[in-house]
Amino acid sequence: MKSxxxxxxxxxxxxxMACSNAEGxxxxxxxxxxxxxxxxxxxxxxxxxxxxxxxTAIRNVTVYDGEGGKIDNxxxxxxxxxxxxxxxxxxxxxxxxxxxxxxGKFVTPGIIDIHSHLGDYPTPSVEAHSDGNEATxxxxxxxWAEHSVWPQDPGFSRALANxxxxxxxxxxxxxxxxxxxxxxxxxxxxxxxxxxxxPDAPYGMKMACxxxxxxxxxxxxxMPSTRMGNIAVNRQTWIKAQEYKKKRDSGKEYTRDIGMxxxxxxxxxxxxxxxxxxxxxxxxxxxxxAKEFVYKVSTFHHAVESYKIADLLRDNGVCSAxxxxxxxxxxxxxxxxPENAAILHNTGACVxxxxxxxxxxxxxxxxxxxxxxxxxxxxxxxxxxxxxxxxTYNPAKALGISDKTGSLKAGKMAxxxxxxxxxxxxxxxxxxxxxxxxxxxxxxxxxxxxxSDFELGxxxxxxxx
Amino acid sequence: xxxxxxxxxxxxxxATPVAAETIAITxxxxxxxxxxxxxxxxxxxxRDGKIVAAxxxxxxxxGARQIDAAGKWVTPGVFAGFSxxxxxxxxxxxxxxxxxxxxxxxxxxxxVAPAIDPFRSPFAVNRSSGVTRAVVAPQAADSIFAGxxxxxxxxxxxxxxxxxxxxxxxxxxxxxxxSAGGSRAGTHLHFRAMLREAQDYAAGRGxxxxxxxxxxxxxxxxSVLKGETRLLIHVEGANDMxxxxxxxxxxPTIKMxxxxxxxxxxxxxxxxxxxxxxxxxxxxxLPATFEMLGATQSNIGRMKDAGxxxxxxxxxxxxxxxxRYTTQYAGNIVSLQYVPGATGLTxxxxxxxxSSVPAEIMGVGDRLGSLKAGRAAxxxVWDGDPLELSSAAxxxxxxxxxxxxxxxxxxxxDRYARPTEGDLPxxxxx
Numbered sequence: 003m004k005s006x007x008x009x010x011x012x013x014x015x016x017x018x019m020a021c022s023n024a025e026g027x028x029x030x031x032x033x034x035x036x037x038x039x040x041x042x043x044x045x046x047x048x049x050x051x052x053x054x055x056x057x058t059a060i061r062n063v064t065v066y067d068g069e070g071g072k073i074d075n076x077x078x079x080x081x082x083x084x085x086x087x088x089x090x091x092x093x094x095x096x097x098x099x100x101x102x103x104x105x106g107k108f109v110t111p112g113i114i115d116i117h118s119h120l121g122d123y124p125t126p127s128v129e130a131h132s133d134g135n136e137a138t139x140x141x142x143x144x145x146w147a148e149h150s151v152w153p154q155d156p157g158f159s160r161a162l163a164n165x166x167x168x169x170x171x172x173x174x175x176x177x178x179x180x181x182x183x184x185x186x187x188x189x190x191x192x193x194x195x196x197x198x199x200x201p202d203a204p205y206g207m208k209m210a211c212x213x214x215x216x217x218x219x220x221x222x223x224x225m226p227s228t229r230m231g232n233i234a235v236n237r238q239t240w241i242k243a244q245e246y247k248k249k250r251d252s253g254k255e256y257t258r259d260i261g262m263x264x265x266x267x268x269x270x271x272x273x274x275x276x277x278x279x280x281x282x283x284x285x286x287x288x289x290x291x292a293k294e295f296v297y298k299v300s301t302f303h304h305a306v307e308s309y310k311i312a313d314l315l316r317d318n319g320v321c322s323a324x325x326x327x328x329x330x331x332x333x334x335x336x337x338x339x340p341e342n343a344a345i346l347h348n349t350g351a352c353v354x355x356x357x358x359x360x361x362x363x364x365x366x367x368x369x370x371x372x373x374x375x376x377x378x379x380x381x382x383x384x385x386x387x388x389x390x391x392x393x394t395y396n397p398a399k400a401l402g403i404s405d406k407t408g409s410l411k412a413g414k415m416a417x418x419x420x421x422x423x424x425x426x427x428x429x430x431x432x433x434x435x436x437x438x439x440x441x442x443x444x445x446x447x448x449x450x451x452x453x454s455d456f457e458l459g460x461x462x463x464x465x466x467x
Numbered sequence: 468x469x470x471x472x473x474x475x476x477x478x479x480x481x482a483t484p485v486a487a488e489t490i491a492i493t494x495x496x497x498x499x500x501x502x503x504x505x506x507x508x509x510x511x512x513x514r515d516g517k518i519v520a521a522x523x524x525x526x527x528x529x530g531a532r533q534i535d536a537a538g539k540w541v542t543p544g545v546f547a548g549f550s551x552x553x554x555x556x557x558x559x560x561x562x563x564x565x566x567x568x569x570x571x572x573x574x575x576x577x578x579v580a581p582a583i584d585p586f587r588s589p590f591a592v593n594r595s596s597g598v599t600r601a602v603v604a605p606q607a608a609d610s611i612f613a614g615x616x617x618x619x620x621x622x623x624x625x626x627x628x629x630x631x632x633x634x635x636x637x638x639x640x641x642x643x644x645x646s647a648g649g650s651r652a653g654t655h656l657h658f659r660a661m662l663r664e665a666q667d668y669a670a671g672r673g674x675x676x677x678x679x680x681x682x683x684x685x686x687x688x689x690s691v692l693k694g695e696t697r698l699l700i701h702v703e704g705a706n707d708m709x710x711x712x713x714x715x716x717x718x719p720t721i722k723m724x725x726x727x728x729x730x731x732x733x734x735x736x737x738x739x740x741x742x743x744x745x746x747x748x749x750x751x752x753l754p755a756t757f758e759m760l761g762a763t764q765s766n767i768g769r770m771k772d773a774g775x776x777x778x779x780x781x782x783x784x785x786x787x788x789x790x791r792y793t794t795q796y797a798g799n800i801v802s803l804q805y806v807p808g809a810t811g812l813t814x815x816x817x818x819x820x821x822s823s824v825p826a827e828i829m830g831v832g833d834r835l836g837s838l839k840a841g842r843a844a845x846x847x848v849w850d851g852d853p854l855e856l857s858s859a860a861x862x863x864x865x866x867x868x869x870x871x872x873x874x875x876x877x878x879x880x881d882r883y884a885r886p887t888e889g890d891l892p893x894x895x896x897x
Contacts, residue, residue, distance in 0.1 A: 125753045125755050126755060126759075127756070156753055309886060313886050327791075328789075329592075330556070330558065331785070331788065332558065332559040332560075339876045339879050339880050339883075340880075374857070375856060379859060422805055423805070426856065426857070427857075428795060428854060428855055429798065429801060429802040429805065431806050445808075446807045448808065456754070460754070460760045461705070461730070461733065461760045466763060466765055466808045467752040467753075
């Protein structure tokens with residue numbers, strides 16, 4: 003049995019490569035090494051297709067456009083899966099289109115969660131579903147979160163129906179310094195993960211500072227067991243990545259290494275760094291490490307101490323993805339304060355509200371509202387329209403998809419949430435959610451409420467959740 | 468020197484509350500907490516740490532200190548229906564985490580009261596968010612019986628315990644089964660066997676050689692058996708609840724309260740018939756486990772409509788640090804009223820579910836949880852609707868004493884409001 007397992011591990015990569023060749027399996031020597039000029043086609047391509055929608059205009063509605071703009075008594079018109087026009091009451095609505103009256107309601111772009119583990123830590127959270135951390139080596143840039151995503155996670159439906167979430171980044175966990183590739187998904191159920199993949203979204207790579215890597219590997223008696231070990235292992239790995247990139251770019255034949263491909267993709271600027279990092283001092287060290295190896299950190303996640311170095315983060319153009327008020331659950335979360343987002347915003351740094359949680363992904367709007375209120379109490383007045391940016395345009399930008407979604411601008415994907423009240427109120431819930439112009443959730447129509455395979459035939463199937 | 472500094476710091480932190488005084492809070496929108504509608508322009512009078520009166524036509528005693536609450540909301544303090552407040556400073560730092568006493572060799576006898584530490588920062592943080600009382604439960608480990616929990620107050624003083632040994636806490640369902648050998652069958656067997664052993668102990672028949680219980684555990688369970696101490700049971704699934712109701716018929720003197728109760732709506736009628744009140748997780752809506760397949764946020768509303776006595780609690784949900792979520796959770800339950808097909812609570816019912824109802828379920832409704840005359844004067848003045856995300860507590864009174872609202876978090880906030888360093892390092896800025 004053991005030798006079989008070993009065999010399957012050794013054989014798997016060969017089989018995988020062979021499958022991509024229509025002429026049938028080849029022996030190892032026949033598989034050509036990658037030549038630099040040939041950019042290999044991206045494997046596991048997105049097969050997501052927008053569902054059909056009808057041309058729809060929402061009128062008499064308060065619009066937060068996701069980029070800080072607000073329109074009272076506005077109109078949002080979508081057709082062909084795209085935002086067509088957004089404006090005031092005079093905006094022309096073509097005859098014969100579906101008109102939704104938004105009186106007393108609010109429209110925002112679809113909410114985007116930049117930090118989710120839906121699908122790779124799905125519910126029910128049983129051991130057999132625990133696919134988020136390849137905690138067998140401190141650096142696993144070779145793993146891809148999408149290969150762990152279970153597209154039947156009931157959590158996707160709750161994020162849609164209660165949270166208005168239309169896109170999300172699913173990340174590997176934080177056990178490892180380099181945890182692997184993330185994947186950006188459209189929040190639309192599909193039979194395969196490829197069917198959920200956000201078309202042409204750049205990849206991210208998860209990195210983690212601090213307690214988790216040193217605890218996981220230190221407890222196994224191996225490096226890293228300290229924060230200095232964390233940085234040392236990272237730097238050694240980046241040196242290898244630089245060498246790999248050099249070899250790849252040299253014009254000579256080389257052997258592919260899928261982990262190194264991801265790291266080289268980071269050095270190329272094609273893959274963004276999504277860095278779990280709680281403490282301010284560690285974020286500053288990471289920024290210097292990024293300078294040493296010439297890569298860019300897109301976003302610090304769980305950045306509970308960002309407020310201490312808001313100026314540094316602003317000057318480096320790095321976003322902070324934060325909770326409103328999580329605190330005290332571990333030592334590196336001890337100095338978290340509810341005013342983190344407001345201080346960052348007030349200093350001119352980029353703020354994103356994230357969840358890392360299958361429950362709070364349903365309430366990112368509420369988390370943002372709490373952070374806004376805590377700012378107001380210290381004299382930082384941040385408008386509602388600006389706060390909505392923390393959930394829409396800013397995460398889209400940090401993911402490299404802001405040309406496609408994240409704000410209500412003509413030509414962008416019609417990812418739209420109609421809320422039954424101000425989304426920054428505790429009393430508001432999504433009324434309708436469109437993704438690429440298709441109505442994917444309608445609070446008043448139980449048929450437009452997704453039910454994953456897992457929940458079919460179970461107690462509460464199709465219930466309001 | 469170090470000791471002196473510590474003492475001085477402690478005095479600074481705890482010197483602020485003055486002795487109980489006579490206070491009249493006037494002009495606010497007064498919420499009694501008993502489920503009744505708010506009273507506009509009401510007055511709340513406090514004397515000797517108790518509520519004297521609250522209502523529209525309440526005379527202001529001469530000499531009372533007046534707090535003008537015009538344009539504000541005045542409510543009883545939030546009564547957190549389930550928590551582990553004061554049992555941890557940093558959850559993942561073992562030395563500061565006293566939630567579970569599993570390796571002590573004791574079970575039902577464990578008494579959390581001495582472990583509740585009011586100097587831990589969650590006290591001050593949650594106090595400043597308007598939480599004034601909390602049910603504090605131990606965490607189970609190697610036995611289905613976790614031990615005896617307490618009711619605590621969040622006052623800035625050195626006596627956090629309002630009522631020690633206020634209840635016994637037990638785990639059923641998946642967690643209970645894990646503590647009882649891996650099967651729900653084991654849970655029921657343990658439950659019966661341990662209670663019989665407690666009876667044997669009372670009858671002088673206990674041997675304690677091969678028994679599941681130590682003498683101290685037996686004493687604690689005896690009080691549960693006699694109905695003197697409530698038994699709070701964490702249970703999520705419909706079947707587990709039905710089977711527990713059978714145990715209740717077998718041991719009719721036990722006063723059971725169910726906690727968690729994600730599938731409560733499926734057995735709401737039976738809960739009413741069995742007379743079992745519940746302290747429910749408010750927003751569970753995912754099948755986190757197979758015993759929560761039916762979880763929905765409409766659970767509380769449906770149970771309430773069926774006649775179940777329901778309070779909101781935070782079971783295994785940031786229960787040592789984030790009791791300040793209680794108002795947000797209640798607000799969410801109110802929001803369900805506006806969602807087609809969903810069932811929520813009215814605002815008045817929702818506020819009762821975080822004030823008078825948990826107090827009543829815990830058997831202290833005559834002393835705590837509302838602004839009715841004679842109750843402990845736990846009163847909060849809010850700058851807006853207390854369930855709304857934009858609102859904050861601006862005055863917090865516990866046992867008639869106005870509380871400091873400073874905490875470690877707002878000290879950090881003040882230090883870093885402008886993050887760039889000035890003439891000296893941030894370490895000198897305080």
